[in-house]
Amino acid sequence: MATSSVEPVGASETAFDHECDVLVVGAGAAGAAAAYESAAAGADVLVLERSSGPGGTSAQSGGELYLGGGTRVQKACGFDDSPDDMYAFLLAALGPHADAEKLRLYCDGSVEHFEWFRARGVPFKESLFDAPGWMPYTDDGLMWLGENAWPYNTIARPVPRGHRPEAPMFAGGILMEKLIAAAAEAGAVTHEDTYATNLVVDGGRVVGVVARRFAETVAYRARKGVVLTAGGFVDNEEMLADHAPVLLGHDKISDGTSDGSGIRMASALGAATRRMGSVEIALTANPAVVCRGMLVDGLGRRFINEDVYPGLYSHRAVQHQPGPYWAIIDETGHDEIAEADMWGVRPKHAAETLAELEESLGLPPGSLEATVETYNRFAERGEDPYFHKDPRWLRPLKGPFAAIDPADGFFGAGRHGAGTGAGGFTLGGLDTTVDGEVRDVSGRPIPGLYAAGRTAAGIHGEGYISGTSLGDGTFFGRRAGRAAAQNP
Amino acid sequence: MATSSVEPVGASETAFDHECDVLVVGAGAAGAAAAYESAAAGADVLVLERSSGPGGTSAQSGGELYLGGGTRVQKACGFDDSPDDMYAFLLAALGPHADAEKLRLYCDGSVEHFEWFRARGVPFKESLFDAPGWMPYTDDGLMWLGENAWPYNTIARPVPRGHRPEAPMFAGGILMEKLIAAAAEAGAVTHEDTYATNLVVDGGRVVGVVARRFAETVAYRARKGVVLTAGGFVDNEEMLADHAPVLLGHDKISDGTSDGSGIRMASALGAATRRMGSVEIALTANPAVVCRGMLVDGLGRRFINEDVYPGLYSHRAVQHQPGPYWAIIDETGHDEIAEADMWGVRPKHAAETLAELEESLGLPPGSLEATVETYNRFAERGEDPYFHKDPRWLRPLKGPFAAIDPADGFFGAGRHGAGTGAGGFTLGGLDTTVDGEVRDVSGRPIPGLYAAGRTAAGIHGEGYISGTSLGDGTFFGRRAGRAAAQNP
Numbered sequence: 001m002a003t004s005s006v007e008p009v010g011a012s013e014t015a016f017d018h019e020c021d022v023l024v025v026g027a028g029a030a031g032a033a034a035a036y037e038s039a040a041a042g043a044d045v046l047v048l049e050r051s052s053g054p055g056g057t058s059a060q061s062g063g064e065l066y067l068g069g070g071t072r073v074q075k076a077c078g079f080d081d082s083p084d085d086m087y088a089f090l091l092a093a094l095g096p097h098a099d100a101e102k103l104r105l106y107c108d109g110s111v112e113h114f115e116w117f118r119a120r121g122v123p124f125k126e127s128l129f130d131a132p133g134w135m136p137y138t139d140d141g142l143m144w145l146g147e148n149a150w151p152y153n154t155i156a157r158p159v160p161r162g163h164r165p166e167a168p169m170f171a172g173g174i175l176m177e178k179l180i181a182a183a184a185e186a187g188a189v190t191h192e193d194t195y196a197t198n199l200v201v202d203g204g205r206v207v208g209v210v211a212r213r214f215a216e217t218v219a220y221r222a223r224k225g226v227v228l229t230a231g232g233f234v235d236n237e238e239m240l241a242d243h244a245p246v247l248l249g250h251d252k253i254s255d256g257t258s259d260g261s262g263i264r265m266a267s268a269l270g271a272a273t274r275r276m277g278s279v280e281i282a283l284t285a286n287p288a289v290v291c292r293g294m295l296v297d298g299l300g301r302r303f304i305n306e307d308v309y310p311g312l313y314s315h316r317a318v319q320h321q322p323g324p325y326w327a328i329i330d331e332t333g334h335d336e337i338a339e340a341d342m343w344g345v346r347p348k349h350a351a352e353t354l355a356e357l358e359e360s361l362g363l364p365p366g367s368l369e370a371t372v373e374t375y376n377r378f379a380e381r382g383e384d385p386y387f388h389k390d391p392r393w394l395r396p397l398k399g400p401f402a403a404i405d406p407a408d409g410f411f412g413a414g415r416h417g418a419g420t421g422a423g424g425f426t427l428g429g430l431d432t433t434v435d436g437e438v439r440d441v442s443g444r445p446i447p448g449l450y451a452a453g454r455t456a457a458g459i460h461g462e463g464y465i466s467g468t469s470l471g472d473g474t475f476f477g478r479r480a481g482r483a484a485a486q487n488p
Numbered sequence: 489m490a491t492s493s494v495e496p497v498g499a500s501e502t503a504f505d506h507e508c509d510v511l512v513v514g515a516g517a518a519g520a521a522a523a524y525e526s527a528a529a530g531a532d533v534l535v536l537e538r539s540s541g542p543g544g545t546s547a548q549s550g551g552e553l554y555l556g557g558g559t560r561v562q563k564a565c566g567f568d569d570s571p572d573d574m575y576a577f578l579l580a581a582l583g584p585h586a587d588a589e590k591l592r593l594y595c596d597g598s599v600e601h602f603e604w605f606r607a608r609g610v611p612f613k614e615s616l617f618d619a620p621g622w623m624p625y626t627d628d629g630l631m632w633l634g635e636n637a638w639p640y641n642t643i644a645r646p647v648p649r650g651h652r653p654e655a656p657m658f659a660g661g662i663l664m665e666k667l668i669a670a671a672a673e674a675g676a677v678t679h680e681d682t683y684a685t686n687l688v689v690d691g692g693r694v695v696g697v698v699a700r701r702f703a704e705t706v707a708y709r710a711r712k713g714v715v716l717t718a719g720g721f722v723d724n725e726e727m728l729a730d731h732a733p734v735l736l737g738h739d740k741i742s743d744g745t746s747d748g749s750g751i752r753m754a755s756a757l758g759a760a761t762r763r764m765g766s767v768e769i770a771l772t773a774n775p776a777v778v779c780r781g782m783l784v785d786g787l788g789r790r791f792i793n794e795d796v797y798p799g800l801y802s803h804r805a806v807q808h809q810p811g812p813y814w815a816i817i818d819e820t821g822h823d824e825i826a827e828a829d830m831w832g833v834r835p836k837h838a839a840e841t842l843a844e845l846e847e848s849l850g851l852p853p854g855s856l857e858a859t860v861e862t863y864n865r866f867a868e869r870g871e872d873p874y875f876h877k878d879p880r881w882l883r884p885l886k887g888p889f890a891a892i893d894p895a896d897g898f899f900g901a902g903r904h905g906a907g908t909g910a911g912g913f914t915l916g917g918l919d920t921t922v923d924g925e926v927r928d929v930s931g932r933p934i935p936g937l938y939a940a941g942r943t944a945a946g947i948h949g950e951g952y953i954s955g956t957s958l959g960d961g962t963f964f965g966r967r968a969g970r971a972a973a974q975n976p
Contacts, residue, residue: 005930007758097733242762242919245585245949268929270495270756274730277765299874301789364873370862385852386787431730441756442493461733 004197006264009210011202016221020046022484023209023222024188024229025196025262028056030453030473031229032179034436034481036120039186041485043224047188048211050195050257055176057231057255057425058470062135063171065474066090066145066467068161069107071114073141076126081159083107088156089147090459093312094468097461105434106459106475113475114163120182122175123166132287132307134466137340139168145465146309150388162467175470194218199226199265199449206269206448225448225484227436229477232426232454233260243276244426246318250281251423262455263429271449272431272441274457280464281424283314285327285406288341291393293329294375300358300367302375305387311465318422325421326361327404328368330397347402357401372397427464429456436480450484452477492685494752497698499690504709508534510972511697511710512676512717513684513750516544518941518961519717520667522924522969524608527674529973531712535676536699538683538745543664545719545743545913546958550623551659553962554578554633554955556649557595559602561629564614569647571595576644577635578947581800582956585949593922594947594963601963602651608670610663611654620775620795622954625828627654633953634797638876650955663958682706687714687753687937694757694936713936713972715924717965720914720942721748731764732914734806738769739911750943751917759937760919760929762945768952769912771802773815773894776829779881781817782863788846788855790863793875799953806910813909814849815892816856818885835890845889860885913942915952920944924968938972940965 022038024031027049039045047054068074069083087107091098118124129136129143136143143162146152165171165178184190193213200208200219208221233239235258240247252258267273285295290306297303297317304313317325334347351357354369361368376396378384384394407421430438430451437445438456453473460468510526512519515537527533535542556562557571575595579586606612617624617631624631631650634640653659653666672678681701688696688707696709721727723746728735740746755761773783778794785791785805792801805813814837822835839845842857849856864884866872872882895909918926918939925933926944941961948956 007928007930097729097736241585242760243764245763248585264929267755267760268758270758272730272755273761273764275733275765276731276761277763367874370858374858386855440495441752442495 006198006261006268008199008201008269011200011207014200014208014210014219016208016219018046018218019221019223020044021222021224022227022481023048023220024227024481025209026056026228026230026453026455027054027180027190028229028231028453028473029058029176029179029470030477031227032176032183033474033477034227034229034452034484035183035188036179036186037478037481038485039183039188041482043485045188046220047183047190048194048196048209048220049190049192052192054180054190054192057253057258059172059176060255061170061172061470062466063165063167063175064135064467064470065117065163066161066465066471067110067114067163068159069110071111071163073124073126073163074159074161077128077142077160079159081157081161083110085156085159086110086161089152090468092152092155093146093465094459094463095461098463099457099459099461102434102472102476103459106472109475116478121178124163125166128160132291132309133341134287134310135169136164137169139166140164141166144309145467146312149308149390150305196230196261196265199269201269204447206446222448224487225450227480227484228262228266228430228449228451228455229453230262230455231258232429233263234258234425236260243428244279247279247281247424247426250420253280253423253425258425258454262451266430266438266449266451269446270440271438271446274428274431275460276428278427278460278462279424280311280427280469281315281318281422282311283317283325283406283422285310285325286343286345286404288337289327289329289404292333292336293327293397294371296326296328296368296371298323298325298363300363300371302371302387305384305389307389307393309465312463314422315463325406327406329402329404331400332398334402345404347404349403350400352400354399354401357403361403426454427458427460427469429454432456434476434479435483436476437483448487450480452480494686494749494756496687496689496757499688499695502688502696502698502707504696504707506534506706507709507711508532509710509712510715510969511536511708512715512969513697514544514716514718514941515542515668515678516717516719516941516961517546517664517667517958518965519715520664520671521962521965522715522717522940522972523671523676524667524674525966525969526973527671527676529970531973533676534708535671535678536682536684536697536708537678537680540680542668542678542680545741545746547660547664548743549658549660549958550954551653551655551663552623552955552958553605553651554649554953554959555598555602555651556647557598559599559651561612561614561651562647562649565616565630567647569645569649571598573644573647574598574649577640578956580640580643581634581953582947582951583949586951587945587947587949590922590960590964591947594960597963604966609666612651613654616648620779620797621829622775622798623657624652625657627656628652629654632797633955634800637796637878638793684718684749684753687757689757692935694934710936712975713938715968715972716750716754716918716937716939716943717941718750718943719746720917721751722746722913724748731916732767734769735767735912735914738908741768741911741913746913746942750939754918754926754937754939757934758928759926759934762916762919763948764916766915766948766950767912768799768915768957769803769806769910770799771805771813771894771910773798773813774831774833774892776825777815777817777892780821780824781815781885782859784814784816784856784859786811786813786851788851788859790859790875793872793877795877795881797953800951802910803951813894815894817890817892819888820886822890833892835892837891838888840888842887842889845891849891915942915946915948915957917942917944922964922967923971924964925971936975938968940968
């Protein structure tokens with residue numbers, strides 16, 4: 001249970017300090033997209049941001065946007081794509097149980113959404129980073145996110161759809177700089193250091209919010225609607241315990257303000273939630289190492305094709321394989337990897353033979369030997385009958401060998417810090433229509449209340465890949481902003 | 489989204505037809521326990537049951553009750569137990585993330601709770617069924633539920649705690665017959681064919697319910713409190729899609745009335761929920777077969793110690809191993825199994841060699857051979873370094889071999905019917921205090937509102953074993969009934 005009071009307050013008991021048409025709560029990617037569209041549609045827009053500057057978790061992210069269907073970048077890199085291929089891939093990769101209705105709209109509208117980013121000044125370099133990775137160490141504008149790996153390459157035409165604003169490594173900063181500027185230019189005004197705490201209601205309709213600014217209470221009236229884009233709840237330990245305990249104790253991919261306040265304010269009013277247990281959880285193994293060697297579990301056994309986008313096996317690994325996990329590589333593979341692609345990590349375990357390595361890692365005797373023997377036997381023929389790793393990455397492994405603990409990976413190494421080798425954020429949230437209207441428990445939209453981004457449940461089922469949270473947050477954030485502006 | 493209207497109605501708009509102190513919604517195990525205790529404490533108790541007879545899903549269940557700490561049955565069978573051992577086992581078996589606060593009370597009060605069942609006339613035979621199984625085919629009163637298998641035997645003293653009312657196979661009928669009779673004898677009156685649809689509120693306090701009886705609307709006033717014991721939501725496809733999609737398409741372990749109405753009525757009032765994605769999901773492999781042979785995944789690989797209680801590997805298997813699954817056994821093992829313990833299932837695949845069996849099952853060539861070779865090599869020494877199966881069940885397997893598809897198991901064979909080889913029910917529900925008070929989203933008890941059984945979140949984390957749902961439903965149902973009776 002979470003214990004701060006989020007009960008709605010009545011309009012008749014509220015003295016409003018400010019008034020606008022559309023009030024957006026939270027200036028991350030979804031909030032900026034909603035604010036821009038609302039303002040562009042002629043609404044008088046106010047944005048409340050609890051931090052001293054805009055951007056939220058989005059500004060600290062890698063900035064990937066999952067887009068496709070035939071964007072300018074895809075074409076320039078020589079790829080044909082279609083909304084149907086994009087849909088088929090995402091239905092599998094974000095599944096099982098992805099949201100088919102939202103996903104269909106998302107894929108059909110993706111080229112337009114890409115052009116919207118370009119028109120807001122977000123730069124995309126027309127070049128491909130062509131290797132498995134969490135995030136390129138280059139400024140390439142396009143990357144693979146599992147589309148060319150088994151089984152996804154059997155489900156849809158393999159086309160890369162990871163679009164990245166032009167920046168080395170973390171590109172969320174440049175993305176948010178452009179979106180915030182666009183919203184401001186369209187006329188949206190942001191009040192910073194202002195934390196929304198309660199919705200204001202008038203006869204079943206949401207008409208504003210009460211907020212805290214330092215020691216002060218400030219009330220906002222919204223004539224047309226309130227759009228909640230306040231992020232997820234990975235920073236709220238009580239909510240994690242109640243709804244997504246798998247994330248307890250792991251790194252938090254967040255700017256520290258994902259406290260679930262948007263979800264809680266609406267739930268107190270009887271709003272429905274959806275998929276509150278769905279999470280992104282990343283095992284911070286280094287894909288450059290893993291794809292050239294193998295990833296094994298605590299019994300020395302492979303469990304995935306190591307060339308697939310790491311987001312696609314992380315969830316399964318962290319929740320359900322017996323840990324710990326080890327990335328195993330030989331000297332030949334290690335020497336192939338670009339220094340920048342090692343993210344500063346050095347193997348702590350090295351050995352001439354697999355028997356020595358098993359002992360050093362505490363694996364059952366003979367387990368790693370059996371795994372590598374089978375792997376090598378098929379790799380010589382360019383085959384992987386168990387997991388179908390692409391022949392490009394298949395080569396018999398020969399000593400000397402090294403093992404890397406994902407807990408020494410790039411998250412564990414400093415950026416986030418819990419040191420478990422895994423980190424993530426929440427995907428569940430308010431149950432919304434495709435126009436961002438928040439539904440009550442009986443399935444009816446609550447008048448005047450909208451949500452987008454991780455305050456809402458989006459396109460995801462049990463799966464996640466990079467770029468789909470910024471992607472659906474901005475896409476449905478735009479729709480919510482437009483719908484709120486048009487609300488009579 | 490679920491779409492029938494469950495919004496609360498105001499007391500001033502309600503013409504009450506009936507009045508009582510404590511109104512219990514649902515006459516399953518939790519409801520009967522709550523009604524008994526409320527009535528025994530002197531309250532005037534009404535029970536609403538939507539079906540034409542009481543008992544609910546509980547009456548159709550196996551009737552197992554997870555009890556221990558030194559019960560009369562345990563002592564008669566020669567076992568010493570303690571609340572601390574019981575707690576340590578359940579914390580692991582129902583975890584990760586079991587509810588430590590509720591679990592501690594549950595274990596400390598377990599001997600008293602067992603005696604409460606006996607005093608209500610529930611019979612327990614003082615004998616042990618000493619083999620892995622979902623449910624004994626005998627009328628033995630005690631069974632193992634994983635306590636003597638790895639890793640649980642390393643966590644707590646291995647003591648059997650599966651208590652069963654005296655009946656062959658499904659013992660839920662006799663259990664519910666006794667509890668319903670006890671509640672009636674204590675003075676609780678049941679209205680059948682009466683389906684509660686909305687809570688009635690008066691200034692933030694729950695004061696009754698509106699119900700439907702055939703074409704009629706009937707309103708009930710509850711002076712002290714309403715106790716929601718209306719079951720979970722496995723029969724509500726929209727709620728499953730929103731909260732526990734892993735169960736979609738599988739068999740439903742339910743009497744068909746687990747539509748989540750109790751959870752929805754309270755949520756519409758701003759009640760908090762907890763762990764809505766937690767489920768019991770049983771892979772209906774036959775434990776008598778599995779423990780004498782092996783259970784393999786779609787890559788021909790073992791993934792558990794096959795002598796553990798099947799509830800303890802089912803969840804992991806159904807959600808995260810590559811299916812299908814196969815129970816593999818040799819002729820020697822098959823001939824050992826009592827006819828009644830085969831549950832009417834015959835192997836559909838048989839072969840002299842493992843290579844033939846691999847082909848017939850569509851497993852990668854050599855995969856099953858490798859698994860059996862490793863298994864046999866260690867089994868000859870009475871060892872299982874991978875999964876620690878007890879030596880009692882370790883024996884090298886020799887042809888001829890047979891394979892059984894769990895979809896041909898006893899659920900698929902008729903009782904439930906979706907035929908996927910898996911079935912289950914929901915564990916998540918309303919967020920309650922240890923006295924059954926329902927909390928709102930801000931963590932405060934909602935005056936006059938209580939819940940227990942699968943309408944509430946109980947002692948479970950991500951794990952489940954038999955007897956813990958009837959167990960915590962009755963234990964916390966009793967506490968909720970007492971608390972409601974004492975409510976001023």
